[in-house]
Amino acid sequence: MSADREERPLVGVVLVSHSRQVAEAVAHMAHGLASGGPSVPVAPAGGTGEGGLGTSSELIIEAARRVDRGAGVAVLADLGSAVLTVRTLLVEGDLPEGARLVDAPFVEGAVAAVVTASTGADLEAVAAAATEAYEYRKA
Amino acid sequence: MVTVALDADFFHRWMSAVSAAVDREAQRLTELDSAIGDADHGSNLRRGFAAAVASLDEERPDTPGAVLALAGRRLISTVGGASGPLYGTLLRRAGKALGDAGTVDAARLREALRTGVDAVAQLGSAAPGDKTMLDALYPAVEALGESGEDFEAARGAAEEGASATVPMLARRGRASYLGERSIGHQDPGATSSALLFAALADTAGAVASGDDGEAA
Numbered sequence: 001m002s003a004d005r006e007e008r009p010l011v012g013v014v015l016v017s018h019s020r021q022v023a024e025a026v027a028h029m030a031h032g033l034a035s036g037g038p039s040v041p042v043a044p045a046g047g048t049g050e051g052g053l054g055t056s057s058e059l060i061i062e063a064a065r066r067v068d069r070g071a072g073v074a075v076l077a078d079l080g081s082a083v084l085t086v087r088t089l090l091v092e093g094d095l096p097e098g099a100r101l102v103d104a105p106f107v108e109g110a111v112a113a114v115v116t117a118s119t120g121a122d123l124e125a126v127a128a129a130a131t132e133a134y135e136y137r138k139a
Numbered sequence: 140m141v142t143v144a145l146d147a148d149f150f151h152r153w154m155s156a157v158s159a160a161v162d163r164e165a166q167r168l169t170e171l172d173s174a175i176g177d178a179d180h181g182s183n184l185r186r187g188f189a190a191a192v193a194s195l196d197e198e199r200p201d202t203p204g205a206v207l208a209l210a211g212r213r214l215i216s217t218v219g220g221a222s223g224p225l226y227g228t229l230l231r232r233a234g235k236a237l238g239d240a241g242t243v244d245a246a247r248l249r250e251a252l253r254t255g256v257d258a259v260a261q262l263g264s265a266a267p268g269d270k271t272m273l274d275a276l277y278p279a280v281e282a283l284g285e286s287g288e289d290f291e292a293a294r295g296a297a298e299e300g301a302s303a304t305v306p307m308l309a310r311r312g313r314a315s316y317l318g319e320r321s322i323g324h325q326d327p328g329a330t331s332s333a334l335l336f337a338a339l340a341d342t343a344g345a346v347a348s349g350d351d352g353e354a355a
Contacts, residue, residue: 054219088224
């Protein structure tokens with residue numbers, strides 16, 4: 001195997017929102033702003049399984065499995081039950097090994113995570129970039 | 140009350156009693172939640188406990204720990220709101236703490252519940268006084284007493300704990316965004332937690348009176 005053919009797996013990103021539309025739109029936006037680099041596996045997990053406002057542990061587990069390439073999965077969540085459900089799934093070992101809940105603002109953190117992941121950065125760096133999005137003051 | 144050995148059947152009936160109570164009180168829980176939350180607590184818990192009991196009826200786990208663990212897993216996977224992971228964690232952790240014993244005594248149940256409630260506090264980064272379910276759960280576990288058999292005292296303590304959330308300022312969850320406007324409303328989570336302990340007392344009371352639904 002030649003070095004230039006070597007492909008490091010990219011960190012996956014899961015976006016957990018109370019709203020399916022929000023999760024999908026943020027995934028779309030983060031993808032769009034990260035364009036140019038290799039395509040980062042990003043999966044939205046929004047709303048309840050029935051499409052209402054809320055959180056579905058099944059959608060989260062599915063999404064995490066879908067984006068897991070073996071380099072870890074950064075999970076971002078918006079609030080309340082989204083955060084608590086991800087924490088619970090992590091504690092109970094229901095998410096792929098290497099999945100991590102990232103402490104970050106949802107939209108800005110998602111963009112930072114996906115852009116950073118597209119550079120081939122590891123999970124540590126992806127998580128740090130997402131968390132750093134808190135530092136950017138707007139006013 | 141005589142010291143009773145609590146078996147899987149007891150825990151199964153407890154969960155059925157919780158489901159019935161949540162079903163009966165769903166409207167009230169949702170009304171409380173529409174004052175300071177997002178008006179889904181009653182329907183969410185009703186769906187969750189109905190699914191939990193359906194799984195218990197189907198799979199019939201044969202130890203107390205396995206009953207609580209299965210009920211907790213179903214709550215996590217079906218509720219869709221914060222009460223899913225919170226009650227799910229409570230039951231799952233308590234179930235894990237009970238191990239694989241075929242029967243447990245009430246003191247062991249009390250310790251398992253304490254472990255579960257601590258896990259809820261950790262999950263929600265919350266403490267008593269934050270206007271959450273913990274304000275009913277902690278007093279109830281304490282009231283179970285040394286023997287763990289003071290189920291009626293626990294029922295009363297949970298109800299008092301829930302009432303005591305009325306003047307509190309919410310510090311966790313959606314209600315916390317309301318700031319001072321959360322004052323004057325009873326917390327829906329503390330109210331449903333009181334139902335959990337009321338159902339426990341009812342189930343234990345039925346055992347004590349010999350009316351536990353089992354053939355003699």
